[in-house]
Amino acid sequence: MGAGHAHTLYHHGHTRVHRLPPEVKVAAAFVFVLGVAVTPRHAYWAFALDALALVVATRAARLPLRFVAARMLVVVPFVAFALLIPFVAGGETIDVWGVSLSRDGALAAITILAKAGLGVTTSIVLAGTTEQSRILAGLERLRVPTVFTTIAAFMLRYLEILADEVGRMRTAMRARGYAPRWIGDAGPVANAAGALFLRSYERGERVHAAMLSRGFTGTMPRLADEHVTRHDWLTGIGWALVPAVVALAAHLAGT
Amino acid sequence: MSVPAVKVEGVRFAYPDGTEALRGMDLEIGVGERVALLGPNGAGKTTLALQLNGVQRPATGSVRIGGDVLTDETLADIRRRVQLVFQDPNDQLFMPTVREDVAFGPANLGLDGKEREERVAEALVAAGVEELAGRAPHHLSGGERRRAALATVLAMRPDVLVLDEPTSGLDPAGRREVLEVLRSLTQTLLVITHDLPFALELCERAVIVDRGRVVADGQTADLLDDDELLADHRLELPLGFDPRAVSARRGR
Numbered sequence: 001m002g003a004g005h006a007h008t009l010y011h012h013g014h015t016r017v018h019r020l021p022p023e024v025k026v027a028a029a030f031v032f033v034l035g036v037a038v039t040p041r042h043a044y045w046a047f048a049l050d051a052l053a054l055v056v057a058t059r060a061a062r063l064p065l066r067f068v069a070a071r072m073l074v075v076v077p078f079v080a081f082a083l084l085i086p087f088v089a090g091g092e093t094i095d096v097w098g099v100s101l102s103r104d105g106a107l108a109a110i111t112i113l114a115k116a117g118l119g120v121t122t123s124i125v126l127a128g129t130t131e132q133s134r135i136l137a138g139l140e141r142l143r144v145p146t147v148f149t150t151i152a153a154f155m156l157r158y159l160e161i162l163a164d165e166v167g168r169m170r171t172a173m174r175a176r177g178y179a180p181r182w183i184g185d186a187g188p189v190a191n192a193a194g195a196l197f198l199r200s201y202e203r204g205e206r207v208h209a210a211m212l213s214r215g216f217t218g219t220m221p222r223l224a225d226e227h228v229t230r231h232d233w234l235t236g237i238g239w240a241l242v243p244a245v246v247a248l249a250a251h252l253a254g255t
Numbered sequence: 256m257s258v259p260a261v262k263v264e265g266v267r268f269a270y271p272d273g274t275e276a277l278r279g280m281d282l283e284i285g286v287g288e289r290v291a292l293l294g295p296n297g298a299g300k301t302t303l304a305l306q307l308n309g310v311q312r313p314a315t316g317s318v319r320i321g322g323d324v325l326t327d328e329t330l331a332d333i334r335r336r337v338q339l340v341f342q343d344p345n346d347q348l349f350m351p352t353v354r355e356d357v358a359f360g361p362a363n364l365g366l367d368g369k370e371r372e373e374r375v376a377e378a379l380v381a382a383g384v385e386e387l388a389g390r391a392p393h394h395l396s397g398g399e400r401r402r403a404a405l406a407t408v409l410a411m412r413p414d415v416l417v418l419d420e421p422t423s424g425l426d427p428a429g430r431r432e433v434l435e436v437l438r439s440l441t442q443t444l445l446v447i448t449h450d451l452p453f454a455l456e457l458c459e460r461a462v463i464v465d466r467g468r469v470v471a472d473g474q475t476a477d478l479l480d481d482d483e484l485l486a487d488h489r490l491e492l493p494l495g496f497d498p499r500a501v502s503a504r505r506g507r
Contacts, residue, residue: 131351132351133351133352133355153350153351154349156351157349157350157351157392157393158345158349160393161345161393203343203345203346206341206343206346207346207347207349209305209310209339209346210339210341210346210347210349211349211359212310212334213308213310213334213335213338213339213408213411214335214338214359214360214363214407214408214410214411215331215334215335215360215363215364215411216359216363217363221358221359221362221363222362223350223355223358223359223362
């Protein structure tokens, strides 16, 4: 499977993590994030241990630090509001460089940042070591209804073609002097969106005809069945249970 | 007398908006023949192609494939035996990789394991795309994509192949590669094209349709040599192209 690695989320490699069957990795990522989510607030040592587990996975997958760091930026808009909490939350205040902050607010912000960072890094490791189509295959083998995986597969396949069409339309509009500045100039964009919808709909009809010609009866055939060993599951889930165990310990220590 | 691969008799078809695309179409194609389907835009060429594997059904008249009339009962079988290659290969390549796309048809036929792999390998070789098997369709060139689409339909082991504008949008080398692959096939071919030199290079016989009817049927070289006939049906040869010279060279 040497394909599709032009995609920005995937980092081509042949490590143990890359070789793990996709369903194991998807399940492991889910369990890992779940464990992080149930970790008690303020248990910073627990987050540090979880982060260590992620560092181990990242090293094993030989994902470059730059690769991971650049993709982690996606979390910024979501955590931006977390940075506001210390300023708006009430309660006891602390002084940081002359700015008075809510102590609870600051701690909550750190917790949110930690959990978001851990969750995002987990998905970066998953996506970085598993091609998109294989993630979908993994989901399918985890019994996610094929309706969802099929829709997602078609979306991935035609997204780039759609993006190309949008690009050509924009060029054509700009070539004829369209330079929108105000909301009143949005008419042509709406028309273009409508045209794009119609084109996609018609393409859908043609793709369906092509599928029917090749014996499609309503369910996507299963093409690749991989052998998943017990060892694969033990490796994946064993790693993924780290945050859950740590969270349990933190809960016990807290009481 | 052998049974023709395709026999279309008195087929009429109108689109829901009332446009009559086929008005009494008659066409017979022998097994293993390669026929070019020529005609202006809107003549009914693509509509005819869609009739042949039952994507559209005639209002009156009949379509026979290898002697079997196209009916609800024979539809599934005829769809497998007559494969269309669409104008835009993106419509035909919908799986993540070329190999999976080629395997899609055989998998629907219930094949798996070694048998399916053999089918896939055979189709990939026949279309000359073995080395593209692991690639994603989005990362192929126009010509490669065209041949990959051909591989997906060859995996169905069809009797008849209908190609809609197989050379449109290709560079000369891509066009040449498609031509070579098509020439190496043994299936009955019906090739819709505006590329008259391509028709001459690939097909002995050509059929001109206009306004939903066959208006000329004969040797491709003869039809292309008839300036009046071409002009009547909005067909034009490239400037300076002499069909006689080409067919003389081919006959040598």
